[in-house]
Amino acid sequence: xxxxxxxxxxxxxxxxxxxxxxxxxxxxxxxxxxxxxxxxxxxxxxxxxxxxxxxxxxxxxxxxxxxxxxxxxxxxxxxxxxxxxxxxxxxxxxxxxxxxxxxxxxxxxxxxxxxxxxxxxxxxxx
Amino acid sequence: xxxxxxxxxxxxxxxxxxxxxxxxxxxxxxxxxxxxxxxxxxxxxxxxxxxxxxxxxxxxxxxxxxxxxxxxxxxxxxxxxxxxxxxxxxxxxxxxxxxxxxxxxxxxxxxxxxxxxxxxxxxxxx
Amino acid sequence: xxxxxxxxxxxxxxxxxxxxxxxxxxxxxxxxxxxxxxxxxxxxxxxxxxxxxxxxxxxxxxxxxxxxxxxxxxxxxxxxxxxxxxxxxxxxxxxxxxxxxxxxxxxxxxxxxxxxxxxxxxxxxx
Amino acid sequence: xxxxxxxxxxxxxxxxxxxxxxxxxxxxxxxxxxxxxxxxxxxxxxxxxxxxxxxxxxxxxxxxxxxxxxxxxxxxxxxxxxxxxxxxxxxxxxxxxxxxxxxxxxxxxxxxxxxxxxxxxxxxxx
Numbered sequence: 001x002x003x004x005x006x007x008x009x010x011x012x013x014x015x016x017x018x019x020x021x022x023x024x025x026x027x028x029x030x031x032x033x034x035x036x037x038x039x040x041x042x043x044x045x046x047x048x049x050x051x052x053x054x055x056x057x058x059x060x061x062x063x064x065x066x067x068x069x070x071x072x073x074x075x076x077x078x079x080x081x082x083x084x085x086x087x088x089x090x091x092x093x094x095x096x097x098x099x100x101x102x103x104x105x106x107x108x109x110x111x112x113x114x115x116x117x118x119x120x121x122x123x124x125x126x
Numbered sequence: 127x128x129x130x131x132x133x134x135x136x137x138x139x140x141x142x143x144x145x146x147x148x149x150x151x152x153x154x155x156x157x158x159x160x161x162x163x164x165x166x167x168x169x170x171x172x173x174x175x176x177x178x179x180x181x182x183x184x185x186x187x188x189x190x191x192x193x194x195x196x197x198x199x200x201x202x203x204x205x206x207x208x209x210x211x212x213x214x215x216x217x218x219x220x221x222x223x224x225x226x227x228x229x230x231x232x233x234x235x236x237x238x239x240x241x242x243x244x245x246x247x248x249x250x251x252x
Numbered sequence: 253x254x255x256x257x258x259x260x261x262x263x264x265x266x267x268x269x270x271x272x273x274x275x276x277x278x279x280x281x282x283x284x285x286x287x288x289x290x291x292x293x294x295x296x297x298x299x300x301x302x303x304x305x306x307x308x309x310x311x312x313x314x315x316x317x318x319x320x321x322x323x324x325x326x327x328x329x330x331x332x333x334x335x336x337x338x339x340x341x342x343x344x345x346x347x348x349x350x351x352x353x354x355x356x357x358x359x360x361x362x363x364x365x366x367x368x369x370x371x372x373x374x375x376x377x378x
Numbered sequence: 379x380x381x382x383x384x385x386x387x388x389x390x391x392x393x394x395x396x397x398x399x400x401x402x403x404x405x406x407x408x409x410x411x412x413x414x415x416x417x418x419x420x421x422x423x424x425x426x427x428x429x430x431x432x433x434x435x436x437x438x439x440x441x442x443x444x445x446x447x448x449x450x451x452x453x454x455x456x457x458x459x460x461x462x463x464x465x466x467x468x469x470x471x472x473x474x475x476x477x478x479x480x481x482x483x484x485x486x487x488x489x490x491x492x493x494x495x496x497x498x499x500x501x502x503x504x
Contacts, residue, residue: 012223013139016230023230027237028244032433035187036179036288040432042207043176043295046169047425053162054418055372055410058310061161065218075220078211079229081168082222085207092191094201096208097138103205104142104149111153118154120307158307162414166306169421173299180292181284181498184436246433264475265391268482275482279489280496287439288431294459295428298421305414313413317470327472330463331481333420334474337459344443346453348460349390355457356394356401363405370406 013097017090020083033091042084049077139223143216146209159217168210175203265349269342272335285343294336301329391475395468398461411469420462427455 024033052074053061065071089096150159178200179187191197215222276282304326305313317323341348402411430452431439443449467474 012227016223016226019227020230023234026239027242029242031244032246034184035190036182036184036292037432039172039176039179040288040292040295040428043169043172043292044425044429044432046165046172047422047428050165050169050418050425051422053165054415054422056162058160058162064161065220074218075225076229076232078215078218078220078222079225079227081211082215082226083229085204085211086226089204089208092200092204094191094204096204097142099201099205100142100208100212101138101145101205103202103209104145106202108149113152116153116155118157120158162418163306166302166414166418166421169418170299170303170306173296173302176292176299177296180289180296264479268475268478271479271482275486278491279494281494283496284498286436287442288434288436291424291428291431295421295424298417298424302417302421305417308414310412310414316413317472326470327477328481328484330467330470330472330474331477331479333463334467334478335481337456337463338478341456341460344452344456346443346456348456349394351453351457352394352460352464353390353397353457355454355461356397358454360401365404368405368407370409372410 013086016082017086020087021090024087033087035088035091038084038088038091042081042088045077045080045084049074049081052077139212142208143212146213147216150213159213161214161218164210164214164217168207168214171203171206171210175200175207178203265338268334269338272339273342276339285339287340287343290336290340290343294333294340297329297332297336301326301333304329391464394460395464398465399468402465411465413466413469416462416466416469420459420466423455423458423462427452427459430455 024030052070053064056064064074086096089099150156178196179190182190190200212222215225276285304322305316308316316326338348341351402408430448431442434442442452464474467477
């Protein structure tokens with residue numbers, strides 16, 4: 001299972017980055033894909049994702065993927081967010097997984113398991 | 127190079143997902159990691175990323191990674207955005223790369239290369 | 253009460269707009285206060301506001317203003333959001349109250365009281 | 379001119395707050411208008427506003443209100459942002475103008491005119 005995923009979807013983060021770069025180049029959209037513009041587009045897509053969840057109760061939101069229509073919309077918005085995050089990281093020359101792993105290691109130092117357990121205050125700045 | 131990346135950082139999207147899940151479980155933070163809360167946290171981190179770029183000219187933003195201090199801050203914020211996007215997708219049971227690939231295929235149909243070339247209007251809804 | 257407010261805080265939206273314009277002019281910040289930059293700053297401040305609420309339960313969030321520290325932070329973030337919204341509207345030549353009133357009138361047509369009552373689906377696009 | 383505005387649109391911030399409260403009450407939407415939900419809606423509307431500006435050059439964005447179609451969309455999005463900001467402040471019991479004025483006074487102390495003049499670094503955290 002893990003090895004399938006590593007060779008499959010996980011292996012394709014590199015492919016996705018390449019495909020999105022090619023997608024932009026074919027359409028001569030690199031001129032629009034500046035760091036500021038892509039950051040704005042990322043924020044815009046996150047806004048659309050929030051709009052899908054904003055009026056749901058916590059219980060409804062936890063079940064949103066079981067609703068075929070709402071679930072498909074949430075999945076599409078998450079796809080859009082990922083697209084702009086991958087494009088932005090590519091334009092800036094940042095490796096997404098390494099940047100996230102480094103940040104997680106930093107959080108592990110700041111929030112040791114024993115003292116952070118079950119604490120929303122500590123969860124705030126994870 | 128590609129094979130190194132596929133086995134290395136790209137292969138680790140699965141690992142990153144697992145590590146972030148374990149990080150939350152060890153600290154009993156799953157109770158806070160609901161879809162709505164994670165979407166809000168994602169939006170909050172994107173806001174911090176925008177704050178790093180907002181007063182820069184387009185030219186300055188294009189060079190931001192060459193500034194050691196600003197570059198490190200941008201990289202850290204991108205890491206935070208990735209962390210919450212991965213967590214949100216994991217909680218919802220969504221594969222990030224597949225969701226993005228599906229959305230890209232949809233955009234390819236809506237914006238054929240010939241008609242979309244160099245057009246900001248078409249870039250709007252990529 | 254209403255007349256006090258109309259002459260007092262409400263009357264000062266015009267004053268606030270003027271004061272913020274002067275604040276920027278005195279510091280020669282108009283060069284940074286372009287529509288795109290101000291929209292990014294607005295989004296960044298909304299992100300900081302979300303960060304104050306993201307890990308709270310709905311019940312905790314409803315009581316957040318009774319906590320002196322958290323309440324002061326939320327109030328300060330709301331103040332920041334208002335500052336950038338007023339600046340952005342001023343730079344674009346948009347009257348905030350009129351724009352909101354027009355949008356509310358539009359929503360009133362789309363969501364008649366009888367059919368919209370108590371409906372989250374209708375609340376979605378208010 | 380100023381007196382017209384002070385008696386007119388500015389005086390109506392109080393009216394707008396009242397009208398939006400009544401709008402929600404008539405539709406029994408107070409149940410959805412919790413602080414977290416309204417903050418998400420605010421963020422979502424800011425995202426839609428960013429989407430209107432994201433692919434424009436700084437020069438195009440500075441002229442966006444001269445385009446009847448794009449200008450109308452930007453104005454409508456700003457109206458939506460204002461609506462949710464007013465609702466959120468009302469639910470939390472915060473006076474928007476006072477909160478912004480207090481924050482501006484704080485910024486005036488942190489960024490004295492002489493030292494802040496023309497500085498993007500100082501503009502960052504206004």
